[in-house]
Amino acid sequence: MTVPLRIGPYVIERLLGVGSFATVWLGYDQALDAHVAIKVLAENWSHDLRVRERFRDEARLLRRLEHERLVRVHAVGELPDGRPYAVLAWADGGSLRDRLAADPIPAPAALRLLGEVCAGVAVLHRHGVVHRDLTPGNILFHSAGADSGVEQVLIADLGLAKALAAASGLTARAGTPGYMAPEQDDPGAVIDIRADVFGLGRLGIRLLAVDPLRAGSGPSPPPVAAAIRLREGVPAGVAAVLARATAHHPADRYPDAAALHAALDRAAGVAPHPPRPAARRPYRLRLAAAGVVAVVAGVAGAGAETGGGETGQPGGATYTTGPLTVALPAGWSATGTTWAGQYGADGEAEPALVMSPQPRRWAADPRLPGAFVGFSATTAARTTPAGFLAERAHGDCTSAPARTTRQADVEWTVVGYRCDRGRPQIIESAGLHPGRAGLVYVQIVPPAESGADFVDTLLAGVRLR
Structure with a gap:
């Protein structure tokens, strides 16, 4: 394999690895005085448009998620022969x-x-x-x-x-x-x-x-x-x-x-809120940013419709998707979606929605308040609301004792979390549909200025058909 001298503006120093679909080189960014990893699509796949698009999809996905636990993408480009490449953060500690x-x-x-x-x-x-x-x-x-x-x-x-x-x-x-x-x-x-x-x-x-x-x-x-x-x-x-x-x-x-x-x-036997390590030792692992939202949408706009008013209007508006109808807090709007990883007996993704002042940004922006609401018949068949919430614990946050509240004919189990990083407060809640087999789950990030009754008021606005 011939080692290229440069890829785009980057000086190539050595080969890092070869895989089925790509080759990875160690490059040097002279302008920033920094090393990068450059992933280049393999020559034998360059003619396959599906593989080329999958390669680009990876870079787009990493760029969209942009998280400290995922390899970061700095740039994308194309070689003179048409093969795409992605410039990634270099993992200097190996694999x-x-x-x-x-x-x-x-x-x-x-x-x-x-x-x-x-x-x-x-x-x-x-x-x-x-x-x-x-x-x-x-x-x-x-x-x-x-x-x-x-x-x-x-x-x-x-x-x-x-x-x-x-x-x-x-x-x-x-x-x-x-x-x-x-x-x-x-x-x-x-x-x-x-x-x-x-x-x-x-x-x-x-x-x-x-x-x-x-x-x-x-x-x-x-x-x-x-x-x-x-x-x-x-x-x-x-x-x-x-x-x-x-x-x-x-x-x-x-x-x-x-x-x-x-x-x-x-x-x-790990404590709910472990202390950060202070002394240097081998194989130490950095703790994750706590309190990032525990569930996010699948594909926006699936099977949703508005009801009772425009979703972008402050106060009095509602939003409906599947069996779910929610009353929107003032200034909030909503978008329909599917519940990631939740599939009904027919193999179709189960319904959900996200509501927030900016619902399409809520999952990725810890500064935004908002809520995820999902409905699942398959989850209700395997566990209870309390059992489901136990699966969604935020290990890096401090939890309050669980409580119950009855709102709109639903008996809700509610657990609150306080976090030092990311979203400062996360509320997890779940209940059973009063008339049919199904579990409804609501994760809430309240506005910073909201009062103690905000959560119960939001839950009271969740209606189930």
Whole structure:
């Protein structure tokens, strides 16, 4: 392979890696005196328009999400031969694959690392994205500072990732054997974020099991907890968490990466609001920004209609999608959507909406108040409102005791969280439809100036048909 001298304005220093779809080079930005990673589409795929578009989609997706737990995109470009490239932040700490090949990671550090990976994948899930290829090679490390001894864990290689609305049997089968969920091997299966939960469980077995190759890496159904022999220093309860994460059927797994992360913390006895580490030591992992919204929309505008007034008008307006009708606070509007990762018995995504002063920006902007409202019959069939909220715990925030309130014929369970970073306050609430099988979930970020009754007033405005 010939090493190019330059790609765009960047001086090429060396090869970082070669994959099935792309080659990655270490480049140097002379203007900024900084190194970057430049990902170039492989020559043998340059003629395939679908692959070229998927390559560009990855860069667009990373740029849109722009999160500290994901590899950042600085720029995109095209080589003289027409191949696209993306300029990414350089992960100077290498990959998890490199580290596993070099030295064993101490068990306590490996458990913390798994939690950090879960938190990174949860960012994708909150934005309605399924990764589909979570392997040690796609987990990268970046130094947070030359003298800090702190490393940031990054999720990389979203080339196989898709918005959940598109991640179905109509997409190409893809994934890495050993980490790929069973349904990914079925061209007709619906692939959702629970496929990533399986991949995270397999990563956990690789990191924490005594003999990960024997712990269900073949084509047979994954092991029960008793078959997972954990390394010394890993709490025994983690085996049951990994067994559920790698269950053969998606419905038997945790619903998303955030729920898996919370279950790992409970099994490991992690405090709800852990202190930030102060002393330098190997394999230290930076804590995530707390309080980022735990669930986000799928595809905007799906099946929604207004009712009772214009959604952008202050006060008195309502918004309807599916069985949900909400009364909008003054100055708020709404957009219809689907609930990421939630599918009904017919395989269709279950309904939801987002309301906020700027609903399309709410998920990504922690300064905005707003609310997500979703309805799910399948969730009601497997758990209670209190059980569902326990799955959505915010581990980096301080929670208040759960309370109940009856609003508009719904008995709501409500849990409030105070967070030091990101959104300062997050309210999680859930209840059952009074007349049919279904769970309604409302996540609220109240306005800073709102009173104590804001949450109950908003819940009272949620009507179910």
